[in-house]
Amino acid sequence: MYRLALNMLFGDRAKLAMLLCGLAFSALLMAQQTSVFFGIMSWTYTPVHNIRAPIWVSDPMVEQANDAKPMRDTDLYRVRSVDGVAWAAPLHTSFLQARMQDGNFKLITMVGIDADTFAGAPAVLSQGRIEDLRLPNTVIVDEWGAQLMGRVTKGPDGKEVVIPLKVGDTFEVNDLEARIVGICKVRRAFTGGPFVYTTYDRTKLYTLGARRTLSFMLVEPQPGVDPAKLCARIEADTGLKAWTSETVIWSWSDLSLARNTFWWFWKNTGIPFSFGTAVALGLFVGIAVSGQTFYSFVLENLKYFAAIKAMGAGMGVIARMLLVQAFTAGLLGFGLGVGMAQAIGRAMIEKGMPPFVMFPQIFWATLALVLGISLVSAIIGIIKVSRVDAATVFRG
Amino acid sequence: MSTPAAHAVAVRTRGIDMFFGDGETKVTALKQADFEANRGELIMLVGPSGCGKTTLLSVIAGTLTPQTGTVEVFGQRLDGLSQEELTTFRRKHLGFVFQSFNLIPTLTVLENVMVPLLIQGTAQAVAVAKARAMLEKVGLKGREEGRPNALSGGQQQRVAIARALVHEPSLLICDEPTSALDKDTGAQIMQMVRDLSRSPERCVVVVTHDHRIFRFADRIAEMEDGRIRRVVEDASLLDTNHL
Known part of the structure; x- marks a missing residue:
């Protein structure tokens, strides 16, 4: 059924493109802004580095x-x-x-x-x-x-x-x-x-x-x-x-000059708020666009899900189908978004401005957030499908 | 008209009451509806709009649970089963042909036919082979990889029939199977359904408004105001203007 779920997803190319755009834009915004933020913040402890x-x-x-x-x-x-x-x-x-x-x-x-x-x-x-x-x-x-x-x-x-x-x-x-x-x-x-x-x-x-x-x-x-x-x-x-x-800023050591410098700038400047706003915006845009698009995808397929329910598929199977669809879109959107962020980052590194540091933590956190967006989208869809009565398939 | 094994009852409902809403908005859909269909039989449920045909079909299919009465399908009592048990029952024993086909447009014809098998957990390769064989049986060999939207209405309904039968269900439920088809195509489809019903292990229940296809029925159950008014073997006995 999961293969069919994927075929359903890939079969509607316009909807898939819209879904991927939302997820990719969200991933790009979150990864790129966070990487530039950490790039700029890494400059704060440059003396320790140099x-x-x-x-x-x-x-x-x-x-x-x-x-x-x-x-x-x-x-x-x-x-x-x-x-x-x-x-x-x-x-x-x-x-x-x-x-x-x-x-x-x-x-x-x-x-x-x-x-x-x-x-x-x-x-x-x-x-x-x-x-x-x-x-x-x-x-x-x-x-x-x-x-x-x-x-x-x-x-x-x-x-x-x-x-x-x-x-x-x-x-x-x-x-x-x-x-x-x-x-x-x-x-x-x-x-x-x-x-x-x-x-x-x-x-x-x-x-x-x-x-x-x-x-x-x-x-x-x-x-x-x-x-x-x-x-x-x-x-x-x-x-x-x-x-x-x-210079490991994630360290818990109070003795690290780099770490103390990083957190001093974190606490005493508006940089984290500014970049945090952009990252939050990326997250909200992702949830709004992807959630709405996926919901619309589910709505368009609602009568087919109802038919599948009538044919004897339990909600567990349908929920897993929706999760497979949402997470697949999420992974593709994440790949596109982070790929674009990396491309932009490379161009930045060549120019030297602004600094771009994509820690592995940023990569994984962006992946987690994009999959979180996908999960929210899938849950919205699952709730909608679970409320559909299988008997509706007989109502034309 | 009946096959030797047709005397054994395939579907039986007794004293079915079904209503929706409550208070002033309460609508009674079925009132003490008693219905029987035999093995190897194609029986049609007919009647004017709002008489309860679709509700009775939903009760027989286990997608609606009646407030009172008993439902028995191929010896299995459906009343009292949990939703999960009903789902399992539908998966194993029921095939559906819907009014608007309900073929998934983003899947190929073959994939659409494979759906009931995959729901049952059939292996992909086996499902492909069975779906191909069933499509050949309904005359759609060579159209497996196309999309349903590329087919004519009659072909789409054939796909829907293939999908309904691919897992060899005992009970085939058809809801207005010819409403979207022209006369000739409708007749072809109904001939196919009728041929498929000729097995002691199968029963076909068809809800229809289309009097042009009444001749394909072994028996016709006429409904009125939520109950079975009468059952006839000869369609000419029905007042089709009333339907």
Whole structure:
């Protein structure tokens, strides 16, 4: 009977197309919006992603990775003295204005790393060498920054073209020269400014001799020392705040800086509400369109279901037929919708905007919701068919 | 006219009362309706609109449960059976030919005929073979993969008959089987139904308004005001203007 149920579904192509459109649109909206949401939210903890260290230490009042409250340089020695710490390196982060050759200003995120160990340095350089950062007045710019801060000129066809920054180009930060010795590949930040790496000591110059420039400390535990336990020990011994660097936002660990950053933005911005509204809209549109279309499909087939009932099919068989039809439509609609979301996502990833991260959880949650929509549609149909008297088949 | 085994009763109702609604809206459809049909017989239920023909047919088919009275079909009492038991009974023993065919338009002719077999849980391959054989029997070989809507009215009714008989039911219930057909096609269909009724293990009950097909009946039960008024063997005894 299930094969016949499917043939009934596929036999009415117009109705099936309508049903699939509703389900696919719903799946697309839910998957695409959720993936963009998590993509944008993943940018919030970009510093933790880009600057790799097992443990981050900050001022105790810091709530998230973009919230730098400078500490004294002597705090670095206190952390280094904690039992179980293999090494600790300083890290500076600040938002500064870069003055380009054409006089234009660009907002940048300056990152100062330890010149001895290069702890926190970008993992991949597409141009230049990290060691050149030890030369005077040198910086490394990320690829997106090189594009953003590039020189705008007219091409042969008269259209504007951007000539990205390259090794050897210069700009100024607070009237001090910054000469590019490398271009790196890093993830973009939620705050929008490109990353400009330099040495920790040089950040004191670029920030015009700020008294405190120690934003975070990057810590490596000694071999065999559990990072979580070391965090507790650092906090107990120094009164500072220590975080682990895992970027699994689903983790229950209160120590994860990425997770805390993610949830800080969740609680303190309107982003979840905005995207949540779109996802809810997708769900409601799915239920409304698919439910209505499936109900209409059932109504059109009601006399046939009544005939099948009269011929001796129990409600259990008919209910299963409707469920097979609804879930098949649901799976097809889900496949189409998520496929379209993936295609759009790939196009986004190539452009870099907006970010698109489809976690497996998003895939499965969208599937569950689409099947939920199908289930609601099927239940509406089952209720309708169950109320049909088999004797109606004799009434013309 | 009757076959040797026709004396054994196939369908018997006694003292059937059936009403719908209550209070001022109460409508009495059957009043002490007593009816009998024999094995190997084609019996027609005739009468004016609203006389209770379709209600009696529904009671015999087990799709309506009467308020009073007894219903017996091939030795099985239907009154007192649960809905589930009635459903099982219909599945095994009844075949239906509906007024508007009720062929599922999105299924092929073959699939439509397979429906009763699949409801019974017959294996797909067996169902296909039986449905093909039945379609051949009703003269529709070669039309198996077409859609019902591509067939003429007469062909569609043949498909409906094939579907009604494919699982070899004891009782064939036909509700206005020729109402959508022209005279010649109706006659062909009724000849086929009559031929199929000629078995001691089968009985055919036909509800009809179509006096052109009365000649195919072994007996005709005339209904009036919810009860059987009389049963005749000769259609000429009926006042067809009254029907």
